[in-house]
Ligand SMILES: Nc1ncnc2c1ncn2[C@@H]1O[C@H](COP(=O)(O)OP(=O)(O)OP(=O)(O)O)[C@@H](O)[C@H]1O
């Protein structure tokens with residue numbers, strides 16, 4: 145579904161990520177793990193079209209989307225939820241969800257399936273997004289992304305700003321999503337959480353992918369254990 | 377007193393219509409369009425010339441509105457492009473300078489080609505009595521058009537997907553792109569709409585008094601004041617502010633004198649910024 149090859153991206157002529165090769169197959173959940181500043185967000189922005197890649201290619205279902213602007217990538221079925229969420233704060237939960245379906249009108253069925261995953265949102269429909277709690281905002285961000293019936297959902301640090309219990313809940317919701325046929329790409333610093341939802345994971349270090357494997361393989365890897373799991 | 381207030385409301389609906397085109401562009405792209413009033417004057421001269429050429433008034437008005445809308449679209453697609461690429465203070469400054477330049481060019485060309493140009497649309501008929509106050513037919517028509525435009529805009533922004541998309545770009549441009557909305561498309565549509573509204577203002581204002589070729593600056597300043605008081609990017613805010621300011625204008629003209637109204641209106645804008653920085657309904661909610 146998503147194929148990234150020899151991708152390089154960064155800021156002001158400086159490459160932050162370089163030589164990235166990764167692939168996500170339909171229905172898969174893939175985690176990108178890496179410490180602060182490793183380049184996870186930069187990689188996501190480049191895939192989502194918010195940052196123009198300096199080299200390499202991004203293919204979506206066999207189509208080259210490398211230089212597409214973010215809005216076009218979004219319409220092609222990639223929903224990117226940044227860590228800062230970028231909700232429409234002054235608008236109601238309902239309008240945020242409605243806009244998630246742009247340019248179509250939201251359909252009942254999708255809305256119901258979203259409420260099934262995030263039941264609180266149903267009770268908050270008329271509330272303005274800024275007035276939601278951090279956890280509810282994160283749910284709304286994911287819900288808004290789901291309203292567009294994306295084929296690929298990219299989540300950057302879905303646990304940001306959430307208490308450990310809420311972060312756990314958020315990831316449980318992601319496990320629920322996996323059953324619905326959405327393909328997931330998640331960047332997360334909290335490695336145990338990330339590995340709990342993923343079918344496969346990549347380790348990103350200093351802008352390069354240094355390892356790839358199943359959660360079990362990564363979990364057993366001495367490097368990963370020392371660097372990210374505080375074991376060793 | 378009743379007559380003074382009613383006059384104020386009539387004036388204010390015109391203010392609202394004037395302000396709404398300015399506030400939308402400002403809310404969307406952070407551009408204060410200083411050429412806004414000149415676009416209205418351009419439309420007025422187009423309508424006047426079309427009428428002089430024997431075209432029926434209604435058709436001439438439509439041509440004028442379309443000419444103004446095209447001017448707005450053209451501005452967006454050309455001069456405004458580099459402005460959108462800037463951010464912060466640079467964006468505001470570049471926007472001000474470029475639109476000021478456009479204002480000078482339009483005003484220069486119009487006063488050179490047609491120094492005595494003016495648009496005056498006479499709506500025949502006896503004054504209509506509203507709440508016991510006789511109002512000129514032209515004023516009634518102008519108010520009805522302004523109200524109809526306000527209703528159409530509110531429906532557009534409140535009930536259509538594209539209208540909500542426009543508001544989403546005002547609130548969070550990046551968020552809008554993430555759900556698949558093209559800010560460039562939204563801005564082009566709004567710039568064209570804003571131009572068209574300027575054209576409509578030219579038509580309605582000329583129903584109550586002649587709109588002369590040198591009216592541009594005043595129109596721009598009034599639009600600016602209405603936008604500030606109404607709040608960034610808010611349609612309802614612009615009309616609310618327009619009506620309030622219209623009443624303030626008409627009351628202060630009646631009790632103090634016409635000379636004082638510009639200062640009172642400017643004072644209202646300053647006061648709004650000081651005590652209510654987001655304006656009456658600011659922030660893209662309305
Ligand atoms: N807008 C920017 N301009 C310049 N440099 C940037 C910008 N954004 C990020 N960087 C730099 O790029 C590098 C990678 O940042 P990035 O945000 O991609 O890391 P990350 O893996 O997402 O980190 P975190 O886990 O802390 O979110 C960092 O060194 C950062 O300073």
Ligand SMILES: [Mg+2]
Pocket residue numbers: 184185186227300301
């Ligand atoms: Mg990050």
